[in-house]
Amino acid sequence: MTPTAMTTYRSALDAGTRRLDEAGVDNPRSEARLLLAFATDSTPEGIMAWPEIAVNPDHAARYDGLLSRREAHEPISHLVEMREFWSLPFRVTADVLTPRPDTETVVEAVLRLIGGRPGGHGGPMRILDLGTGSGCLLLALLSELPAARGLGVDRSAAALAIAAQNAESLGLSARADFAQGDWFGPVKGTFDVIVSNPPYIPSADIAALEPEVARYEPRIALDGGPDGLDCYRILVAGVGDVLRADGIVAFEAGIGQAEGIAGLIKDAGLQLIEIKSDLSGVARCVVGGAGTAGASGKKRLALGREGD
Numbered sequence: 001m002t003p004t005a006m007t008t009y010r011s012a013l014d015a016g017t018r019r020l021d022e023a024g025v026d027n028p029r030s031e032a033r034l035l036l037a038f039a040t041d042s043t044p045e046g047i048m049a050w051p052e053i054a055v056n057p058d059h060a061a062r063y064d065g066l067l068s069r070r071e072a073h074e075p076i077s078h079l080v081e082m083r084e085f086w087s088l089p090f091r092v093t094a095d096v097l098t099p100r101p102d103t104e105t106v107v108e109a110v111l112r113l114i115g116g117r118p119g120g121h122g123g124p125m126r127i128l129d130l131g132t133g134s135g136c137l138l139l140a141l142l143s144e145l146p147a148a149r150g151l152g153v154d155r156s157a158a159a160l161a162i163a164a165q166n167a168e169s170l171g172l173s174a175r176a177d178f179a180q181g182d183w184f185g186p187v188k189g190t191f192d193v194i195v196s197n198p199p200y201i202p203s204a205d206i207a208a209l210e211p212e213v214a215r216y217e218p219r220i221a222l223d224g225g226p227d228g229l230d231c232y233r234i235l236v237a238g239v240g241d242v243l244r245a246d247g248i249v250a251f252e253a254g255i256g257q258a259e260g261i262a263g264l265i266k267d268a269g270l271q272l273i274e275i276k277s278d279l280s281g282v283a284r285c286v287v288g289g290a291g292t293a294g295a296s297g298k299k300r301l302a303l304g305r306e307g308d
Contacts, residue, residue, distance in 0.1 A: 010051035012036055012060065031076055032067070039063035042288055043089045076097035079262065087138035089253050090166050095158035097202050097221040099136040103197050106250050106282040107140045109276045110193055113248055113287065128242065130196040130235060133221060135163030135176070139197045142172050152178045153186055184238045192244050197252040198231035200224040207252045228254055232261050237252040238290075243290045248273060258283035290294040 016032030025031060030044075037044045039062040040055060055063070066079050077083040077092040084090070085099035086107055092098050114125070125148040129138035132152030142150050154160050160178045162240055167173040179186035201222045213222070224230055232251060239249050249270070253261050258275045266273050270287040278284035 007054055009040075009042075009047045009053050009055065010035065012055050012063060013051075016063065019067050020070060023073070025070060025073070029246060031070065031098060032074065032081060035066045036063055037078075039066055039085040059213055074216050075090065075212045075298055078216060083134075085134075085136045086143070088136075088140060088143060088170060090134050090136050090139075090170070091162055092134055093130065093158075093162060094216060095156060095218060096162050097197075097217055099134055102141075102278050102280075102282070102284050103137065105276055105278045106137060106195055106197065106252050107144075109274070109285045109287055110141060110195060110248065110250050111144055113273070114193065125193065126150070126189070126191045127193045127195070128187065128191040129153065130194065131198050131221070131231075132163050132178065133153060133159050133197070135178070136164045137177060137197060138163075139166055139170055139172055140173055141193070141195070143170065143215060149175045150177070151187070151191075152176065153181060153183065154178070154219070155180065155182050159218075171248040183234055187242055190242050190244045190247075191248045194239055194243055194247065194249040196231075196249075198236055200228045200252070200254040200257060201229065202226060224254070227260075229260055229264065232264055236261075236264045236270065239288075240268065240270060240290060245290050248287055248289050250285055253284055254287050255282055258286050259288045 013032055013036055016036060017029040020028035020032055026093055033044045033047050037047050040059045045219070069079055070076060072217055075098055078094055079096045081091055081093055082089055083092045083099050086104055090099055125145060127138060127141055127150035129150060129152040132138055132154045135152050138150045138152045152163050157180055160180055163178055167176040199220065199222050201209065201224055203223050203226055206219065206222055237253065243249055251261055262272050262275060265286065265288040273287040273289050275283050276285040276287065
């Protein structure tokens with residue numbers, strides 16, 4: 001069915017569902033509904049509630065274009081320029097990695113381990129997000145910690161522009177700063193919490209990823225070197241210089257990488273606090289601390305075992 005024949009929400013949705021299904025897209029009807037809502041400036045709920053509403057030609061043409069791009073497996077987050085993370089709406093484009101539910105494991109681990117601690121050295125808690133991308137990790141944490149401040153670092157100016165827009169739209173820009181540079185280059189001072197979801201896909205494995213990732217996600221946000229651990233080596237080598245004595249560092253890990261990252265943490269003289277699994281049982285987050293565990297370190301370790 002062509003756009004000119006799509007006269008109602010129902011017929012447009014049926015046609016779009018068939019196209020996406022034939023293209024091998026997962027959940028074709030829900031995705032077609034989302035694209036139709038975006039194309040018609042409606043909502044998915046509106047599409048379902050009023051299926052007989054007519055679709056005007058301009059909206060039909062816009063919908064057809066979105067369907068064509070999704071048939072080529074361009075991520076739907078790029079098409080609607082939005083992805084939910086930690087129940088917050090984040091603007092997403094081809095300049096940033098699309099936030100994924102797995103990454104919420106890092107947020108969960110940090111919030112559980114720091115509890116209600118106000119911050120170090122008598123000031124507000126400071127959070128550093130290395131390779132911030134869309135800003136999802138930093139901004140999710142700031143949304144839960146109203147007294148905290150944070151810095152997001154990324155080498156991509158385009159990514160930082162998206163992160164700044166997300167901070168503004170979420171009402172967090174007063175507490176979130178962003179700086180361009182490689183890892184620790186623009187970082188000054190020390191931090192209570194350091195988080196990172198660095199590139200961790202082994203270089204040779206990228207081409208075999210699902211097309212939504214391999215073709216469209218920024219390679220700079222994916223490529224972790226021959227074994228996927230290159231960025232972690234840089235991070236653990238520098239984190240001790242900016243992590244406060246009672247602070248924690250939390251890294252997202254790829255499948256099968258957690259133990260390797262834990263080894264890097266221990267080899268760097270840092271304390272391994274915990275390895276936390278995501279909802280699928282994959283060891284997804286590795287948490288470390290500064291130096292040898294003292295009394296506060298033992299407390300964090302005990303917290304890390306609760307509910308595991």
